[in-house]
Amino acid sequence: MQGRIWLRELLPFGQGAVTELINDGLIGTIPGVTTVRKWHGAMIFRCNRCLTENPRHFHAYNCRKCGRICRYCRHCLNMGRVAECDELLYWCGPDRPSSGSVELTWKGRLTPLQERAAAELQESLLAGRRHLLHAVCGAGKTEILFRPVHRLLSEGKRVCIATPRTDVVLELLPRFTEAVGGSVIHGLYSGSGEPEGFPGLIIATTHQLYRFREAFDVVIVDEADAFPYSYDKTLRQAVKKSLKAGGVLAVVTATPSSAILSEIGKDGGKSVIPVRFHGYPLPEPRSEPLFGYRRKISSGKLPERLRVWTEECLKKKAPFLVFFPSVSLMEKSLPLFSHLDTGIGAVHASHPDRRSLVLALREGRIPGLLTTTILERGITIPRLQIAIVGSENAIFDRSAIIQISGRAGRSSEYPGGDVVLFHHGITPEMDSAVREIRQLNREGGKLVGMPAL
């Protein structure tokens, strides 16, 4: 229970025992929803679990439990409803030390650049300084984390690796279990259930941090630029709430936004890795006009340039991904692509077998996939070719384009890869993405020449 925040009804102990602990002062209580008076005099409501203050997240109704008009939070409803008359409980007794000796069982080797970043990260975290690890896609970010995390755990610290995506949690969990032995590691995401034991390391989605309060010495936010962490203020507050007093925040990302930079602050540590682990530069996206593609697709024709590009991929037998700005546009174009090759599939967030389709692409059973931005990160397929259709849409911002380009050329055998932005007009976001990739490649080029690598 230490570090957690629970709804009284959901606590897995008897109610009698809970009351006793409250009277002994070992469990603290706070009301679920409180009214706050702002400096301008307005009264607003705040949910004490997810910390939202958005009036649209609260619904008032005639409650038969407290007999008054009662408000509850609809923002974190899925974790069990929190209302004004509910109590949230947290442990305020003595801290329990993490158990067992921790062992680094990872036997891989780091490149000199990774080595340096790992050392810098570890130094910052031990000194209680915030840290930003800015590493390009495919730089081997997870490997960099192993050693600092191991060091913190062996000092008895509680560590959390938080990420906005469930997919990333599922990918990190087995890698950390393999790399760090002797410690209890929990993976928490929506639908994961409650694992047994007292964990030293928790790998969780950022949403799960709503359930924590003053729990961790260190929180490392991975893929911090991913939706929804970058947009949802309450998620950033949840990360802060889950830190102990004096706890440290570290951020790992390939595309730091200004919000992230300001979160780290001027005096925070910073490490940059501008090259991939194999030392080749990032593929630079090229733009191709595809004016009026919406009308073309709606009238049942595949735009000429896109058709030529796809046919070329099919001829080269290279796997390809085509990103679309919306599910509806993607579904309209799927039959048009099926004319070229019947194997081409399409995936979106609520697709039932999206995992198996991605696997099929990796194993070469299907020639290519149409997708929305859900595949923008976390997938590695050798020789991948990429097209973004409608790259002028707001959904393809700077960080999305950089992430998507980062899917190409990830293996050392095929470091290149074609990334095409099919657009209906070039946007500043597209420009700044290309500029940033060029900038990183320039920095990386200097480093590759250095004897350190």
Place this chain on the structure above:
Amino acid sequence: MECLLCNSPVSRPPTWTGLFSDRGKSGICVPCQAKFEPDGRRPPLEDWKGTPYEGALDAAISLYTYNDAMKTYLRQYKFLKDAALAAVFSDKLREVPILKGRTAVPVPMHQERLAERTFPQVEELLVQAGIPFVQLLEKTTARNLGRLGRKERMESEPLFTLSDGAEVYRADYVLVDDLYTTGTTLHHAAHILKKSGARSVAALTLIRA
């Protein structure tokens, strides 16, 4: 405004009615609305032939089938206790012809259940829709019919009594409930009303399972 079910923005053309009242603002978006499947069948009242409850209900109607969208809705409304969802079917409920000329009587919950749920789910539907109703009945058992088989349900003990001080007139009543499964709840409730002097009793349920 945002859809109550999927949080996507809902835009409706501005109207004069919309400016002065809440009518027509069901609170969910068109794609979500389309997932609920209207039910055209009449609930099978003939199942109750030969039992003491035969003829207790004079008419019955259900609005929707119990499909996946409806199951998700009911789960969020009843088990996650999302009282805001009571407004989802308000528009539809107001237009049901069976309510015309009849007095609505919501099927009550047991006091214990009510304390757990914190709001009476059927009554809340009527409150949100602005449909006047009278509370005449009281549930006698806290047991949940959901766990019982069909035969056990149909043979169960009386589930309701008339609440204290309730007056049943020689009038037309319509019972309102969320689910029609075997019809046990509604037949028991209708039986009591008929015995106490109601002229006719109809039933309206949101869902036909």
